[in-house]
Amino acid sequence: MEVCCQLPVLPLDRPIPKHVLIRRGAISLCSSSALFGGPAPRQLSKRRGAVSYDSSDQTALYIRMLDVRGRAKTGSESKRPERQELHTEQYCDCREINYAAIAAANSERPVSVVRNLHRTLSLRRCSNSSQPLHVSPPENRAFLLDLPKATCMLKRLGRWNFNIFLFDQLSDGKSLLGLTYHLFHEYGLLDLFQLDPLKLRGFLVMVQENYHSQNPYHNAIHAADVTQALYCFLQEPKLSESLTSCDILLALLAAVTHDLDHPGVNQTFLIKTNHYLAKLYKNTSVLENHHWRSAVGLLRKSGLLSHLPAEDRLGLEERLGSLILATDISRQNEFVLDFRARLERSDLDLSIAENRHFILQMALKCADICNPCRPWEHSRLWGRRVTQEFFSQGDIERTQGLNVSVLCDRNTNTVAQIQISFMSFVVEPLFIEWTRFSDTQLSQTMLRHLTLNKARWSRPDEADQEEQTRRSRPDQSKRT
Numbered sequence: 001m002e003v004c005c006q007l008p009v010l011p012l013d014r015p016i017p018k019h020v021l022i023r024r025g026a027i028s029l030c031s032s033s034a035l036f037g038g039p040a041p042r043q044l045s046k047r048r049g050a051v052s053y054d055s056s057d058q059t060a061l062y063i064r065m066l067d068v069r070g071r072a073k074t075g076s077e078s079k080r081p082e083r084q085e086l087h088t089e090q091y092c093d094c095r096e097i098n099y100a101a102i103a104a105a106n107s108e109r110p111v112s113v114v115r116n117l118h119r120t121l122s123l124r125r126c127s128n129s130s131q132p133l134h135v136s137p138p139e140n141r142a143f144l145l146d147l148p149k150a151t152c153m154l155k156r157l158g159r160w161n162f163n164i165f166l167f168d169q170l171s172d173g174k175s176l177l178g179l180t181y182h183l184f185h186e187y188g189l190l191d192l193f194q195l196d197p198l199k200l201r202g203f204l205v206m207v208q209e210n211y212h213s214q215n216p217y218h219n220a221i222h223a224a225d226v227t228q229a230l231y232c233f234l235q236e237p238k239l240s241e242s243l244t245s246c247d248i249l250l251a252l253l254a255a256v257t258h259d260l261d262h263p264g265v266n267q268t269f270l271i272k273t274n275h276y277l278a279k280l281y282k283n284t285s286v287l288e289n290h291h292w293r294s295a296v297g298l299l300r301k302s303g304l305l306s307h308l309p310a311e312d313r314l315g316l317e318e319r320l321g322s323l324i325l326a327t328d329i330s331r332q333n334e335f336v337l338d339f340r341a342r343l344e345r346s347d348l349d350l351s352i353a354e355n356r357h358f359i360l361q362m363a364l365k366c367a368d369i370c371n372p373c374r375p376w377e378h379s380r381l382w383g384r385r386v387t388q389e390f391f392s393q394g395d396i397e398r399t400q401g402l403n404v405s406v407l408c409d410r411n412t413n414t415v416a417q418i419q420i421s422f423m424s425f426v427v428e429p430l431f432i433e434w435t436r437f438s439d440t441q442l443s444q445t446m447l448r449h450l451t452l453n454k455a456r457w458s459r460p461d462e463a464d465q466e467e468q469t470r471r472s473r474p475d476q477s478k479r480t
């Protein structure tokens with residue numbers, strides 16, 4: 001199918017809200033601003049500045065994977081609803097992946113559950129600015145803080161053994177929303193940046209809902225887990241003493257959105273299937289670019305930063321992209337080697353903005369792959385989830401007659417093997433450098449868990465258990 005790579009444009013020519021016009025405290029975030037120079041964050045709340053609005057900046061790039069669950073069942077019927085919507089939305093290169101049939105063939109879950117996995121990856125062009133983008137109706141925005149058990153857990157948010165799975169249950173599946181909203185309040189970011197609480201909530205609702213809950217691993221709970229881990233790192237003395245409020249705002253936004261709209265397959269899959277996103281981003285950091293541009297789209301759609309000067313918003317969006325792009329695992333060696341070299345040169349003066357940004361990149365990378373450094377029960381669950389996602393991709397590849405990607409073949413890999421390799425070659429080198437940078441009790445705890453978890457995965461009983469799980473799945477090689 002011919003791929004249309006024309007970028008979609010989302011008009012944002014809404015009038016300036018009244019509550020923004022009457023504000024006195026819009027803070028300039030331009031590069032000349034003292035915000036980037038690192039003043040004490042508390043002083044910023046006393047600043048007063050004029051609100052400016054760049055009327056020329058009225059367009060936004062917005063790309064997202066469209067979830068068409070529940071629209072149609074099979075065959076040609078499945079395309080009808082999309083055609084009917086073309087008068088208001090244009091779709092390009094809708095590449096369908098029948099997750100339902102494949103998952104049903106492999107999963108032990110009931111068909112009624114896996115049927116909901118049917119998903120179309122689509123480039124959506126919004127031609128109508130009033131078109132809602134996956135925003136829940138107001139009654140669905142009942143907030144986490146109405147849930148006392150979840151609220152109680154927030155007191156322990158800074159602990160490394162925080163149970164994100166339990167928190168997600170207690171927060172009625174809104175862990176990412178509740179956790180992030182709490183952190184924005186804790187850091188005083190609403191006052192410091194004059195953020196509208198309703199816009200923040202609307203933004204976070206959209207973020208939460210634009211993660212794919214059907215993904216075993218790359219879903220909103222993973223984003224919440226990464227945000228919680230990053231919060232732990234932000235508490236470390238070297239960071240807490242040097243980061244500005246702008247750094248913290250960016251770090252939280254990056255953690256929350258770093259896997260936004262993840263399709264549950266990796267870049268290799270998108271390239272080998274000629275997916276339009278691979279072409280759009282020229283086979284380079286395809287998913288990370290998509291997460292970043294999706295995050296920018298939701299930021300603009302929500303109007304969360306619309307009261308800031310356009311130059312400052314664009315600067316924030318660029319830095320957000322730099323943080324999210326750093327999570328590309330194919331650039332792991334590049335970052336680890338750079339980190340090591342800077343540490344050896346003692347070249348990490350955190351009063352310099354560029355160095356603080358680099359440390360935030362490293363902190364986000366650590367948070368993103370910290371699962372093996374968590375307590376065993378959590379670590380094991382994450383290990384199983386990510387492997388399940390890998391194997392699902394491998395099943396799709398096998399069914400479509402494609403070469404099964406590395407680590408994605410359930411017939412030749414085990415959870416234990418994948419985890420041990422990942423720990424040894426990816427996680428350990430990064431966390432060793434992080435500990436050199438920040439040799440604290442938390443860093444030592446993480447390394448201790450890493451060592452214990454690797455030993456646990458190596459135990460025969462653990463390997464046997466995982467092997468039984470793997471073998472209990474249908475043998476797909478016999479089906480193709």
Ligand SMILES: [Zn+2]
Nearest residue numbers: 222258259368
């Ligand atoms: Zn991630």
